[in-house]
Amino acid sequence: MSLHTLPEEVLQGVIGNLSSHQDVASLSLQCRRIHRLCEMSTRRKYRRVRLRDTFDFAKAFGMLLSILKKPRLGLYVRNIQLERSPAVGYGFVESYKPRPAERALALDDLYRLKKAIERLGFELVEKQEKILNMLQAPAIMYDDDPRSPFLAQALAAVLVSVSPMLESLSFCPVGYEAPKLLRLEAEADGEPLPISDYVFKHFLELASIRGKNMPFLQNLRAVRFLVDPNTRVYHSSYYQPYDLFTSLNLVRRLPAVESIRMDAIADADLPSVEPPPRLGNYTCVTIQHSSLSYPYLVYTIESAKRLEKFTYGIGGRSSWNGMLTHFHPERVFRALFAHQASLRQLDLDVEEETRLLDLDSLRYLKYNPEEEEHESPRDDPVYLHEWADELEKLPAVDESTADFCCLRNLLQLEDLSLGVHILYLYARGYGGDQLDNGSFSLVDRLPPNLVSLRIYGYKKGMKPRLKGVSQNSLEEQLAKLMAEKDEKLPRLGVVEGIEEPIPNGETIEGPMNKDRLWKGDADDDWTVYEYA
Structure with a gap:
């Protein structure tokens, strides 16, 4: 039976089982009828949600209300970006002070919003009411309004919870909190630390603890940690301090997470628990x-x-x-x-x-x-x-x-990119089975299943920055590698950085x-x- 002749309910099932927007887009080109069923314009509108400034918040809130009204729209959300940290001006906000609601909502919308908040997993009614109050902040506010970071986190949490097919999540620092032991000690001393209202942070912590028992974040595979563009500690040309451990701890237990990525970061001024x-x-x-x-x-x-x-x-x-x-x-x-x-x-x-x-x-x-x-x-x-x-x-x-480790023992390694000196060190190895420099052979110490080798920083005729290594050692070792690789490393088809130099990354x-x-x-x- 031709795809074009299938009943609409069957086609809807086929379309619904396609996880990739690109696959749906390709299918939509088959005919007008299938294109209509694929709802490509609607998919594009809901594909990504960004929470950077108050303009984004207003748009995202409208999308949230639409998803709560028609839950199938949440299936189209694949990426959410939270780029608003708890920083306002030169300080950080921790606690949220509820105010009278300033966003008018229809009774049906208000009811659906309350139900969505209940499904986040927070048991305290007081917490749920505070989140609702955050979401009822005015539709128009200044970016430095102290309510804006809380609104961003509340929106991010609820949007994630109604987007079951979410594949990728990007977020900036979502708030620092003292370790549990320090909080207990402060409380025992009669000086309890302030309680923070970082909704998105606490939402991810709950989701990590409950794992597969939560009805969301089950398909999240890619996570990216962002530097907040509005609260950089130094000029944008510098590496920015980043609390890497807090971010790792928020996502490491999510059931489907496969990759994490971050750029342009440096050591945190106040690191969290590793x-x-x-x-x-x-x-x-x-x-x-x-x-x-x-x-x-x-x-x-x-x-x-x-x-x-x-x-x-x-x-x-x-x-x-x-x-x-x-x-x-x-x-x-x-x-x-x-x-x-x-x-x-x-x-x-x-x-x-x-x-x-x-x-x-x-x-x-x-x-x-x-x-x-x-x-x-x-x-x-x-x-x-x-x-x-x-x-x-x-x-x-x-x-x-074994105490000894070297590149040769990485039997699964297929793709290797190293600076020329680190390549020498890692091939020579660490531990009891090290070879002296005279008997060392690079080609004999590389992973046996290597497919691609990329060498940074090598220039023909360069002298090694290695004590105890002869001045011509690098050139001789690389020449021997190229001469013997077909015999000793039969899978190695790509070697880069010898004939054409690849510069090292440089601060x-x-x-x-x-x-x-x-x-x-x-x-x-x-x-x-x-x-x-």
């Missing part, structure tokens, strides 16, 4: 154009149950104080090596932010052993109290893991080098008809 290891559901982590101290990278890598793809690169931004962050090659590689059974893609572009490499200690000379004291130990009472329930169920560590010296700034992603996907 996530526990081996419990995050994401398998792909991308951190680009950023400058993070190595503990952030280590804890992020360790937080995943299984990691398939990891990308970290510096460059395209300036450092506000002119300092470079510390990268600890061994600590980062050992964290990655714990995922040797799953890691398929690795991309590290960090060498331009380092100095001379010391092979005796296999760490950058900028790194000092004393810095390990600043790492948050796993026996910290604050950490243990924060994740007590999860730590009880933490899967046991495989004690059979820019000062904000005046505008031509070297990372411009950010073009917002081409936002179109006028989406808010029509």
Whole structure:
């Protein structure tokens, strides 16, 4: 039977089972009848929701009322972006003070809105009433109105709850709260810390705890952490401090999450509690154009149950104080090596932010052993109290893991991108089975199933920035690689960065080098008809 001859109810079922808007768009081209059933103009209007300024809030509220009236419209929402943090002016708002409702709603709309709030999962009636009051803020307000961050978070929470097919979520910092133990201690001392009203943050926390028992966020696969454009700590040309751990902890337990991404971030001024290891559901982590101290990278890598793809690169931004962050090659590689059974893609572009490499200690000379004291130990009472329930169920560590680790033992790795010196170090390895520089052979220490190799920062004739390595070592090793790869690495079909240099990512010296700034992603996907 031809697709064109199917009854409308059958066609509706076919269309409803297509998760991709592109697939629906292709199907809509078959004939006028199918195009009408696909409702492409309506799909485009509801495809993405952005919450950046008060103009967006007004549009999003109208879309929310339409979805509550016709729930099938919520099936069309695939991406929500929250770009409004709890910052107003030079300070942060924490607590919301209810005011008389200033948004007139029909009784039917008000009833549906109340029911939607009840389904968010908050049990306290007082909390539900406060959220309703947030949503009844005036339709028109200034961006610096202290109610605007709360309205944005309330809208984001309810919109997510009525969008069962939501695939991607982007959000900026949604509020800092002190760890549980510190709050308990403050309360015991008779000086309780203020209670925050960060609705979206608390909504994600509830959803993470209940997991598959919640009727939403079951299809969310991609999460992106954003720097709030309205509350940058420094000029936009600088890396921005970002509380990475809070964001990770909000999404790591969501049932379908696969990838997380962030750009242009630096260490937080006041970091939250690091996530526990081996419990995050994401398998792909991308951190680009950023400058993070190595503990952030280590804890992020360790937080995943299984990691398939990891990308970290510096460059395209300036450092506000002119300092470079510390990268600890061994600590980062050992964290990655714990995922040797799953890691398929690795991309590290960090060498331009380092100095001379010391092979005796296999760490950058900028790194000092004393810095390990600043790492948050796993026996910290604050950490243990924060994740007590999860730590009880933490899967046991495989004690059979060998002390020695090198690239050769990453049997699943297919796509590798590294700076030329890090490539040398990781191929040489760490632990008891290291080869001396005289007997080391790069081609013999690369992953056996490698398909693609990309080398950053190599130039023909360059001298290695490695102590104890001969001046011609890099050139000789790469020449040997190219000569023997077909025999020893039969799957390796792409090698880049030897004949044509690939520059290292580079932290820019000062904000005046505008031509070297990372411009950010073009917002081409936002179109006028989406808010029509």
